[in-house]
Amino acid sequence: MAVENGVQKTFFAQGGVVELDAPSTLPQLQSRIQTLKDLQARLQTLRRIPAQLLRPPANLDATLTFLSPPDALRHEVHELKQLKELVCSKPVQDALVAARDSAQRDKLSAPAPRRENRKRKRAPSPESPPVYVPVQPKSTTPFPPLYDTAPPTRLSELQEYVREYNRAHSDVQLRLLSRQLECPLAARLLIPDVAVIYLVLNVNPDNRESLIVENITAFGPREQKPPHSQSEFLVYQRLSQQLAKTLQAAPTAPLAAVLDLLAAYRDLFLTRCCACQRILSAEGHVPPVARVWTDAGTGAADGSAPRAAAASPVWEPWHPACLQR
Structure with missing residues (x-):
């Protein structure tokens, strides 16, 4: 960074040069900051005026009834005019221009973001699928x-x-x-x-x-x-x-x-289903027309748990709907 003939020059690592205005003196900078603060405070106090100009408040004093609506809001209109003159004044304009230039200098002097080197990684090659072995159905x-x-x-x-x-x-x-x-x-x-x-x-x-x-x-x-x-x-x-x-x-x-x-099936209408303990099924109102061979003390032929220990191998009565559950 160097100053030549009142012009500030900033040198970057890439070799570029950006010319900026020379910095102002400290009292002038403080004066501009104070001017902008006063302008901001003035704007905050006048934010309510546009709404009052469009819609007067409902709690106006009874004494305002003798005045016409423009006379009642004349003070607010006068304040807006004063604000316009203040914004257009040379000290405020100089402070706004200096603030804009300072913001631009901050952007130019900021270090460039570091570029990440993102290399595309090669996806891992898929493994060979296992050999399909068909399941042989069990003969039952x-x-x-x-x-x-x-x-x-x-x-x-x-x-x-x-x-x-x-x-x-x-x-x-x-x-x-x-x-x-x-x-x-x-x-x-x-x-x-x-x-x-x-x-x-x-x-x-x-x-x-x-x-x-x-x-x-x-x-x-x-x-x-x-x-x-x-x-x-x-x-x-x-x-x-x-x-x-x-x-x-x-x-x-x-x-x-x-x-x-x-x-x-000699006891078709007398025996109860081994699953629901009913003679007639709840769905079709028919007796247990299915028979499942069961060894003594073992489960049924479909692999379910034993219902009761039998003295000898028997044909157990079942409802067809109970076999499918």
Whole structure:
């Protein structure tokens, strides 16, 4: 920084030169500051005048009623004129110009902001995705595992099997309806006062020597309908649907396993659901038409907690809606 011929020169690191006016003497600077302070104080006192000129106050003295509105506000208008003359006066203008120049010098003399070197960082390369290993679904069956090792029921031995089954089960009756012993053939399982269940038997495609159940339809004990029709009662319609789902889950289940499941419906209208402890469901007002195989002291076939310890493996009654919860 240097002063030549009354001109102040400021040198910057970049090599530029900015010429500014030489600084005023201290008394003159103090006088200008005081002038600006007086102007600011005068402006603060006159801020109320524009509002009074537009809207006179409501609490004017009663003595002003004899004066016209311009006469009542003449003093305020006179003060505004004096303020205008004060602002336009040379001392105030010199002080305002000096203040403006000082503000500009402060901006020029301020150090330039340091520029940050922001380098763009390279994003880390993503890792190779892990090899997808498909989850193999677990093979589950709604029937007990003891039938996996049971001997198959052959077509040539079917009549003898029916006789042995009826002797072992006095509360149900199995009968063949087809006259000729060839597949597919129809059979009927009668549960007295509970249901009449029609079965369609055929040869197992995986083992041509064994028989499986292809279709099951349930009717009321006194309904006179053909096996290929549908029951008029909702409970037997739901029972047929539930049995169809069971066959779909285990299409190659042996005949003995299916007959064991059907015999568990002898107490269809007497047992309570293992989940809600109700005979009729709250949704469809039907008894528990689903059966779940449960070992003694273990949970149900769906993996749920055991309901009660049983003396032997049993078919537990469930409502279809309770199984889905």
